[in-house]
Amino acid sequence: MLQKISIQQLTLGMYVEKIETEIPQTKVIKPGFIRRPEVIEKLMHSGVKSIWIDTTRHLESGMAQHQQSLYRGKYASLGADIDKARELIDISKQQITRLFNDIYANKPIEIEPLEKLGLSIVENIFERQHAVAWLSGIRDKSAYLMEHSLNVAFLLVNFGKYLGFDRKTLQELAIGGLVHDVGKVLVSDEVLHKPGKLTPEEFDHMKLHQVFSQPVLDSIPDLSQVARDVSLMHHEKLDGNGYPKGLKGKQIHTIGRMSSIVDIYDALTADRCYKKAMSPSEAFKVMMSLTPYHLDPKLLRSFIQCIGFYPIGSLIELADGRVGLVWKENLDDFSRPVVKLFYSVKSGRFRDVQYIDLKKRQDLRIARATNEAVLGICVDAFR
Structure with a gap:
């Protein structure tokens, strides 16, 4: 009945x-x-x-x-960690919003809140790295600048941890990620949010965000050189064709090279008003084409190994047409993670959620990385 x-x-x-x-x-x-x-x-x-x-x-x-x-x-062992990671992300967004509002209002910037937030990011990367990676995939198109800054901070800490940096340096990397685009607060909204390709004049205005950043960074007491370099070097290129200073080769040290890699990766994998997000594997292919003239090839390989070809929270399609999110990595085989399946390309329907450890299911394989735009679905409810 x-x-x-x-x-x-x-x-x-x-x-x-x-x-x-x-x-x-x-x-x-x-x-x-x-x-x-x-x-x-x-x-x-x-x-x-x-x-x-x-x-x-x-x-x-x-x-x-x-x-x-x-x-x-x-499979829900991440549940408590996800709750804590979500709390961190919510607090981080509030802090970044206050930071941007203070910059726009020409108010003095205090370093202490940034240091506390940077320390929290480092601690969470060490304690619940998978949960932070899982939640950072949820983005709000209307709050891109804020979420981009936060994701760059998370990615830099994760990358620095992989490279063996000490915790103090990781905290400084986190702060650098949070403030790396502060100058964009002072860029014209018409240019910053233009839903299409910028004209040469508009692009020149956009590049001024690096010039605008300098006095803001100078006004932050006790801001470390590491954090400053993240902000001021993330648009420099190894061949000298970057900005704002046109630094070349060895003039761009490791921190600057890392920040350029992370900034580009997060930008490519984000939805914007003028473009759809790329899958991580698609982004990596584009980034490989930027070596060795723009990006450091050795560091880029390390970043790919750090993130994984199928990062946690990324969308994949199995060879049998089932679709889901990467839930957990298998450290001894990054190509066969634990996946959370909930959609079928063949039927065009959502299905009951199923968790599968591909390491234990050799009969199954990932056919391709995919994204929501290709499938025409929204997966935020499954994160």
Whole structure:
């Protein structure tokens, strides 16, 4: 017997026959039991308003709880870490927003809040690196500058940790990432948010953000040279054709070379008003083409090894057409991570979430890295 209920009434163990939504492109799911809590969360985020359930079919409450406990025990170990990482990201965004507002209002900048935030980023990279990487994939197109600054900080710390830097230097890298684009706050909004290619005159104005950054950085007391170099060198090129100073070769030391790599990677893998995000593997191919004239090839190889060809939180498609996010790396084989599957290219439908360790499933392989634009779906509800 079918009964219509609201999405808020849906619980584990119910048998769903069909869904109703006000969003036309939302596909009807295949009938089945609700075995995992994230399925309910996915339906809510997909705009589902009502559910038709078969009241004659229901998993035993103990079985439903068993399914949930299996999920929690085997693959939800990141749950608590993700909550803590989410709190860090929320606090970081608030701090960066205050920083940008103070710069725009020409108020003095204090170093202490930046140092505390930089230390928190370092500690979280050491304690819950996977959780931070997972959440940093969620971006708000309207807040690009803020999220780009935060992601550059995370990526620099992760990269520096991989290269064996001490924690003090990692903290300075984090601060450098947070302030690396401060000059853009003073760039014309029409140029900064233009949904298309910049004219030569507009690009010259955009490049002024490096000039605008200098006095802001000078006004921050006790700002380290490492943090300054991240900001002032991330647009320099090894062949001398970068800006603002046209530094060349050995004039650009390791910190500057790292920041250039990280800045480009995050920009390529972000959605913007004028372009779609690239997958990490697509971004790496573009970046390899920029060596050795723009980027340092040895450092770029190290960065790719640090991030992984299939980074945590990136979208992949298996050879059988199933799609999901990279959930966890296998350190002894980066090409075969644990994946969280929830969509089928063949059916064009979302499916029950399934976690698969590809290291243990040699019959399965990743066919390609992909992205939401290619698939025409949004996956934020699954992060």
